[in-house]
Amino acid sequence: MALQLLEPVLAPADERAARRSLLDQIAKLEGELAQLFCTAFPRTGFEWGVGSRGGPRLLSLGELERVRDELAERLQDNRSTLSERTWQEEQKRCLVEEMLLEPEEHRWERISNAEIGEPGCKHWHVRPRYGLIGMLVGWWRVVISSGCPLAKGRGQSAAAR
Amino acid sequence: MSFELELSRGWIGADLAAEFPDLALLQVSMEARPGKTPPPVKERLREMSNRFTGGKAVQVRQQAVPWAYRVFFRQIGIDPDERRTPVEAAALERMRAGAFQSTNLLDDALLIATVETGVPVLAFDRDRVQGEVGLRVAQAGEQAPYPLRGGEIVTADEAGPLSVLFGEPNPDRGVTPATERMLLAAVQVKGVPDVSVEEALWTVTETLGAGA
Secondary structure: OOHHHOOOOOOOHHHHHHHHHHHHHHHHHHHHHHHHHHHHOOOOOOOOOOOOOOOOEOOOHHHHHHHHHHHHHHHHHHHHHHHHHHHHHHHHHHHHHHHHHOHHHHOOOEEEHHHHOOOOOOEEEEEEOOOHHHHHHOOEEEEEOOOOOOOOOOOHHHHHO | OOOOOOOEEOEEOHHHHHHOOOOEEEEEEEEOOOOOOOHHHHHHHHHHHHHOOHHHHHHHHHOHHHHHHHHHHHHOOOOOOOOOOHHHHHHHHHHHHOOOOOOOHHHHHHHHHHHHHOOOEEEEEHHHOOOOOEEEEOOOOOEOOOEOOOOEEEEEOOOOEEEEOOOOEOOOOOOOOOOOEEEEEEEEOOOOOHHHHHHHHHHHHHHHHHOO
């Protein structure tokens, strides 16, 4: 097919300005969403996807508006979720401090890294010293776990151990 | 190896150019055959795997060049969290597989360029491309390699589409074991500096040269 046969469909000048503005808004929102994604990591439970429009293709003005609106909505939702989550994490961090200061006041309390928004499997656990004796006498302490279990395969070498 | 690349700019369809004034297709032709990956390139992939950690993979979307492609994906109706940009897809695969896997010389060269510069590079068989290559909007019924509805953005030559943008090339236009000359093309979008695109093409040609 010769290129000359392809007729370009150009948007009118007034629509062109609106499209340019929408494209810029989408770029700005995408930047903010990417920043939020990195801030929120490694927390889970966020929805980042914004519906596909069957691209790659030139979107209509209405479709560009919908992409912009969905990005803005997603950004707003995730910002409020993150804000709520960080507040809860702050409360848990305070609780860890209190547990360390007065373990007997927080018997059997257990806080994990995930609850304070950190990666890894570490957790703080208020447990009695010397088991039953500690329980009876009131000797409580915070035990900090040693982290994630070591990665072990299920193959021959693991079986040989 | 040190040499100057003879880069040329492909044409951009009028409607695409009006919508995306910064969109460009930089390309270079070279004599190269596909084949097995030589040990130095495998070593380079291994080193790249070691440098590319989980933290870096998470931060990819915040870096200027990968972010520019994410934005472009959004603007052309692709959700980059559903269909990843090439550099994010490579990062995800690195995390999943534990390393950048070597497949063959050409794919490894494209992977190295994409990861190191953030710029995706496409490869076609130069001898099966007719005339100048560019980007345009497809007409209904064109093949790339499946029948298109019309309106898709494609890389094309004077005979028709070579591939849907960022998709696999048409089997009859892509690189095959019989290929002797390749056409390498990099899509430049708003926010991606010329130097990154040139570096991407240079990286591919240098890596393919290492296998010669």
